Amino acid sequence: MSRVLLVAVVLALAGCGGGYSPPRDLDNACGIARERPKYVRAMERAERRWGVPVHVQMAMIHQESKFVGNARTPHQYVLGIIPMGRQSSAYGYAQAIDGTWDDYRRDTGNRGARRDDIFDATDFMGWYMTRTRDRLGIPLSDARHQYLAYHEGQTGYARGSHAGKPWLLAVAGRVEARAGVYRSQMSTCGL
DSSP states (O other), rough: OOOOHHHHHHHHHHHHHSOOOOOOOOOOOOHHHOOHHHHHHHOOOOOOOOOOOOOHHHHHHHHTTOTTTTOOOOOOETTTTTTEEESSSTTTTTTOOOOHHHHHHHOOOOOOTTTTTTHHHHHHHHHHHHHHHHHOOTTOHHEEEEEEEEHHHHHHHHHTTTTTTTHHOOOOHHHHHHHHHHHHHHTTTTO
């Protein structure tokens, strides 16, 4: 194999991996900002457009995808061995499902939006949480209840579907706590 062809193959393969890897320290908002300034720019843009604080977006993305851009739900299996497909169509940073993502693209006119693009994912989250505030009265800064409405859907939340799920209430508590930690950390590094 010629040296030029070998270099081209190595560069092509190197470009395939790692594009969706998470930041190294997911517990440190300042570290995330230093390592991935693009993430912060995307969240700040969504905050300007929709009003959702950056620390709330960060906590939600951490819970939904751990900042992995091509995250998917696990496969389901019959009899523990026969694959049946994924648990849902959720995909990307925001783990948006197909139907809701289509609603977002239609409502915003952002037809080319991709769930694995951090700018589109944060814009989607801002759009969704603003709709949640308008429909359910949940403040944009309320990470706990915004997460519950995000997970259960606005109709499910309005019906109280989250109330009978202690595991989900615990997750929402962790999202709320992480949002508080991120907010405190961000004040120390000038975000």
